[in-house]
Amino acid sequence: MMIDGLDALTLARIQFAFTVSFHFIFPAFSIGLASFLMVLEGLWLKTGKPLYLDLFKYWLKVFAVAFAMGVVSGIVMSYQFGTNWSVFSDRAGPVIGPLMAYEVLTAFFLEAGFLGVMLFGMNRVGKKLHFAATCLVALGTFVSAFWILSVNSWMHTPTGFVMGDNGQFLPGDSWMDIIFNPSFPYRLVHTVTAAYLTTAFVVGGVGAWHLLRNSANAHARKMFSMAMWMAALVAPIQIFVGDLHGLNTLEYQPQKVMAMEGHYDSHPDGAPLILFGIPDSEAKEVRYSIEIPKASSLILKHDLNAPLAGLDTIPDEDEPPVEIVFWSFRIMVGIGFAMLGLGLWSLVARYRRKLYDWTWLHRAALVMGPSGFVAVIAGWITTEVGRQPFTVYGLMRTADSVSPLEAPAVATSLVAFVVIYFAVFGIGTWYIMKLMHNIPHDHETGVKRGDIGPIRTAGITPGPSQNPGDRETFPGSNRESQGPEIVDRTRNEEGGD
Amino acid sequence: MRFDPKLDGGETGDARPLWQRLGWMLAIWVVSISVLGVVAYGIRFWLKG
Numbered sequence: 001m002m003i004d005g006l007d008a009l010t011l012a013r014i015q016f017a018f019t020v021s022f023h024f025i026f027p028a029f030s031i032g033l034a035s036f037l038m039v040l041e042g043l044w045l046k047t048g049k050p051l052y053l054d055l056f057k058y059w060l061k062v063f064a065v066a067f068a069m070g071v072v073s074g075i076v077m078s079y080q081f082g083t084n085w086s087v088f089s090d091r092a093g094p095v096i097g098p099l100m101a102y103e104v105l106t107a108f109f110l111e112a113g114f115l116g117v118m119l120f121g122m123n124r125v126g127k128k129l130h131f132a133a134t135c136l137v138a139l140g141t142f143v144s145a146f147w148i149l150s151v152n153s154w155m156h157t158p159t160g161f162v163m164g165d166n167g168q169f170l171p172g173d174s175w176m177d178i179i180f181n182p183s184f185p186y187r188l189v190h191t192v193t194a195a196y197l198t199t200a201f202v203v204g205g206v207g208a209w210h211l212l213r214n215s216a217n218a219h220a221r222k223m224f225s226m227a228m229w230m231a232a233l234v235a236p237i238q239i240f241v242g243d244l245h246g247l248n249t250l251e252y253q254p255q256k257v258m259a260m261e262g263h264y265d266s267h268p269d270g271a272p273l274i275l276f277g278i279p280d281s282e283a284k285e286v287r288y289s290i291e292i293p294k295a296s297s298l299i300l301k302h303d304l305n306a307p308l309a310g311l312d313t314i315p316d317e318d319e320p321p322v323e324i325v326f327w328s329f330r331i332m333v334g335i336g337f338a339m340l341g342l343g344l345w346s347l348v349a350r351y352r353r354k355l356y357d358w359t360w361l362h363r364a365a366l367v368m369g370p371s372g373f374v375a376v377i378a379g380w381i382t383t384e385v386g387r388q389p390f391t392v393y394g395l396m397r398t399a400d401s402v403s404p405l406e407a408p409a410v411a412t413s414l415v416a417f418v419v420i421y422f423a424v425f426g427i428g429t430w431y432i433m434k435l436m437h438n439i440p441h442d443h444e445t446g447v448k449r450g451d452i453g454p455i456r457t458a459g460i461t462p463g464p465s466q467n468p469g470d471r472e473t474f475p476g477s478n479r480e481s482q483g484p485e486i487v488d489r490t491r492n493e494e495g496g497d
Numbered sequence: 498m499r500f501d502p503k504l505d506g507g508e509t510g511d512a513r514p515l516w517q518r519l520g521w522m523l524a525i526w527v528v529s530i531s532v533l534g535v536v537a538y539g540i541r542f543w544l545k546g
Contacts, residue, residue, distance in 0.1 A: 112529055
């Protein structure tokens, strides 16, 4: 077996990396999707246009599945603190325990509780209370992110604690110093914005997919237009916030930035920006590097000649794994700029009135659909691997945090997680893809088209389609088949954007 | 309780008195978190096992 020969610590780290990577995909999607649903339902109540309700129904089903998988995978992770990381939990528990409890309480009592009302309650509680439930779910996803990112940020920039005689981290005078630790505001904004962008690109990708099949589909037009507005407006904000987050990291976790930049050596007269290269931690150099002289100093210090320390100033045993951090950072940044590019392209298309007809734009949006997930995972790897070899930065090593377990025990549970996660979440993800493959249409229901009702009247006379623009319903030309109502509304949608 | 994926029952819901709508909201909320609690305990027992 491949995992033979690995010690319990390495296996526990692999297990946590595996479970957190799986888990992070779902809240990264559901945080943004909850807010999107809130906007859609709010627009429906405000304007009375059924198109918004159709889109709300369409994405609510996706949200319910994504949320369920996020909660289940999150529960596993919280238990993992006890099974594999009991020493860490024991020592850091007095500080992070209450914050994690708030996160769980928020997930249970706001998100999960009111999701039930969203799914089951419209005909029981009425429109306004239903909208209130939607808002509370959206609020819950944000508050949940607030607490868990506060915990995570404290592990990067621990403040507000006192060290107990037994080696425990104990709360100091003010919980505010713990909650609002130095990296928290930047990480919160950067991560939540990433979640919004992730959702926007999924929605945009799905809209583009359906526009490629039928560019007159009003529902696809609306979701594509809304997503592209998000891309154009939020991607540049995210790049700016990411820069601020990087400057904060340079101040509090300099060796993480050294690894991100691939700076093995110090540069007293201005450090180059290494665009690409192959880091070699044995030789302590970046091979075949393509560099922009002094640009790193300009970005990080706003001065071309500002000195920047390198990993040569850090003891070897305190260095993070440079190769992983170097590459994951470039993947995240590369995707961020690709998102910005797509957003700008959509503005050009909008200006030229080709937003719904520019096939290459739709193809690009389709390809970029899952890019947000890759970016958030890459970003998460950058920040978490960059914190190594510590769990609590500078104070508690990862090697000292693991439970006293034998390797076979961790290996067994790791194999079980891999098998079950791929099976359960594979099915869930497949189902989400299936839902998104369905063409958004009038009177969205979520049941199969064949279950909606007859698409033909009795006899041989073709009946009106319940799903205008669906090629399965109209195998021939879609546009000719849709009738004036759809075309007129489409024009209205264009004007409404 | 009927699953309402169509979400077309807004008018029906609005016709109910406020106390009834709030009561339904509370009831659905309690059932929802109870279901999640059962799932959480199920996973806990699985991991402990």
